Amino acid sequence: MNAINMNMDLATRILIVDDDAGIRRLMSSFLDKHGFQTETAANPIEMREMLAKQSYDLIVLDVMMPKEDGLSALTKLQREEGPPVIMLSAVGTDVDRIVGLEMGAEDYLAKPCNPRELLARIRTVLRRREKRDAGATREAEVHEGEALRFAGWRIDLDMRMLYDPADRLIALTDGEFRLLRAFVEHPRRVLTRDQLLDFARGEESDHYDRAIDVQVSRLRRKLSDGAGSGELIRTVRNEGYLFAPAVSRS
Numbered sequence: 001m002n003a004i005n006m007n008m009d010l011a012t013r014i015l016i017v018d019d020d021a022g023i024r025r026l027m028s029s030f031l032d033k034h035g036f037q038t039e040t041a042a043n044p045i046e047m048r049e050m051l052a053k054q055s056y057d058l059i060v061l062d063v064m065m066p067k068e069d070g071l072s073a074l075t076k077l078q079r080e081e082g083p084p085v086i087m088l089s090a091v092g093t094d095v096d097r098i099v100g101l102e103m104g105a106e107d108y109l110a111k112p113c114n115p116r117e118l119l120a121r122i123r124t125v126l127r128r129r130e131k132r133d134a135g136a137t138r139e140a141e142v143h144e145g146e147a148l149r150f151a152g153w154r155i156d157l158d159m160r161m162l163y164d165p166a167d168r169l170i171a172l173t174d175g176e177f178r179l180l181r182a183f184v185e186h187p188r189r190v191l192t193r194d195q196l197l198d199f200a201r202g203e204e205s206d207h208y209d210r211a212i213d214v215q216v217s218r219l220r221r222k223l224s225d226g227a228g229s230g231e232l233i234r235t236v237r238n239e240g241y242l243f244a245p246a247v248s249r250s
Contacts, residue, residue, distance in 0.1 A: 012126060013055070016040045017047045017070070018062040018088070023111075027060065030115040031122075044073035056083050057129075058122060062111075063089035063100070071103060078104040081171070084125050088113065102214045104173075148184050151232060151245040153223070155184060176219050183233065183243035192240040216241060 014036050018024050024040040031038045039054075041047040043065055050056075059082070063070040074085055084106040091110075100108040106125045109118060147156045152165030160177055162170045172180065182191065182199035191199070193212045216233060223232050234242045 187247040
């Protein structure tokens with residue numbers, strides 16, 4: 001393990017949520033041996049109790065649990081802007097993976113999984129989150145550069161930052177940012193789903209091309225949080241979507 005990974009691991013707290021005590025012990029022991037600080041919960045109720053007392057850098061969340069499943073728990077975590085989540089499920093079909101990713105999971109593994117693969121996925125997610133946080137910090141420190149503006153919103157295409165009319169930073173996933181960029185660069189014209197896929201294609205394209213409507217819905221919800229935003233993205237029946245506001249460069 002190199003020095004960078006060692007420093008990241010020692011500073012990282014991971015919560016493992018699974019109703020199988022044996023799996024919890026196995027994953028916790030393995031990750032502990034690799035320098036992470038791990039704790040476990042048997043169900044989403046215990047998870048939320050622990051989150052109320054302690055912050056975590058990442059959650060490994062099982063899908064199939066009694067009473068409350070992992071997807072329901074993931075939805076609540078997303079509403080509360082919780083830590084990044086890696087889903088684990090004995091049901092490992094493409095459809096299940098797509099659903100988990102669309103709902104906000106950072107990654108999705110089929111059970112049983114190799115502990116070393118889980119370790120690699122955890123490090124990848126943490127590095128990705130670290131880069132996003134570093135980008136946000138740099139943006140706060142530099143002078144405001146050229147940006148595109150629409151309906152009181154401001155988007156910095158270079159820094160990949162979006163600010164609402166109250167000048168609050170709005171968190172976007174990579175897919176949501178690419179989709180918004182496609183809209184602001186082609187305002188007031190109907191874009192078909194195929195065009196949006198071409199404009200917004202990126203590293204998430206393996207599941208993005210089957211979920212454009214879900215991505216638009218998620219982006220709409222984030223844009224609707226801004227005061228006086230109105231309906232920015234309109235559905236054009238049987239054709240696609242239209243970005244309604246005028247866009248200006250500043």
